[in-house]
Amino acid sequence: xxxxxxxxxxKVAKRGQDVxxxxxxxxxxxxxxxxxxxxxxxxxxxxxxxxxxxLDKSGxxxxxxxxxxxxxxxxxxxxxxxxxxxxxVYLCASSLExxxxxxxxxxxxGTRLTVT
Amino acid sequence: xxxxxxxxxxxxxxxxxxxxxxxxxxxxxSALHWLQQHPGxxxxxxxxxxxxxxxxxxxxxxxxxxxxxxxxxxxxxxPRDSAVYIxxxxxxxxxxxxxxxxxxxxVLA
Numbered sequence: 378x379x380x381x382x383x384x385x386x387x388k389v390a391k392r393g394q395d396v397x398x399x400x401x402x403x404x405x406x407x408x409x410x411x412x413x414x415x416x417x418x419x420x421x422x423x424x425x426x427x428x429x430x431x432l433d434k435s436g437x438x439x440x441x442x443x444x445x446x447x448x449x450x451x452x453x454x455x456x457x458x459x460x461x462x463x464x465x466v467y468l469c470a471s472s473l474e475x476x477x478x479x480x481x482x483x484x485x486x487g488t489r490l491t492v493t
Numbered sequence: 494x495x496x497x498x499x500x501x502x503x504x505x506x507x508x509x510x511x512x513x514x515x516x517x518x519x520x521x522x523s524a525l526h527w528l529q530q531h532p533g534x535x536x537x538x539x540x541x542x543x544x545x546x547x548x549x550x551x552x553x554x555x556x557x558x559x560x561x562x563x564x565x566x567x568x569x570x571x572p573r574d575s576a577v578y579i580x581x582x583x584x585x586x587x588x589x590x591x592x593x594x595x596x597x598x599x600v601l602a
Contacts (some may be wrong), residue, residue, distance in 0.1 A: 409510070419579050419594045435589065
């Protein structure tokens with residue numbers, strides 16, 4: 378595909394359920410970012426991958442959040458034992474960025490997670 | 494105090510007006526991005542700046558590193574420009590981006 382895709386686009390989970398959110402970055406993009414966007418707020422950084430290496434996970438809000446990118450392409454963000462405060466849009470972005478240089482980020486459409 | 498502040502938070506303009514959205518930051522940065530987010534839609538990167546000025550169509554972005562300030566200008570605004578505009582900065586030596594809370598722009602026909 379031409380852009381970053383995410384699935385599912387919408388997810389409703391009961392409190393306590395585990396969820397897995399998928400991101401397919403643009404082919405060949407080295408860098409992949411996950412962000413969390415609460416309603417009416419700007420995105421907040423969660424974690425960063427360079428190829429398969431998770432180089433920064435400082436934004437993950439708790440140990441219930443886990444992200445992986447095992448082959449350096451598709452990434453999955455997993456949230457265990459979901460809580461209501463996890464309700465947000467989860468955005469994925471990819472870029473050609475390497476070695477600390479800044480490149481344009483391409484964002485996916487996001488997954489809207491609602492925890493009931 | 495947020496590390497990235499945007500003003501105004503909300504802006505309503507008439508079609509054709511010149512629009513300025515401001516972004517101030519309190520940390521050292523290696524790059525600043527301006528992003529556009531339509532209601533219910535994804536985020537599109539408009540500009541990436543580390544110095545000076547960039548222009549794309551009716552959009553102009555400037556940055557003053559010494560004053561830790563950037564502006565996004567829209568000339569001859571149009572209703573299709575209605576969106577949330579977000580400023581994001583990257584700290585040197587990190588991969589983390591810090592986002593402003595956005596400026597919600599509505600352009601009336």
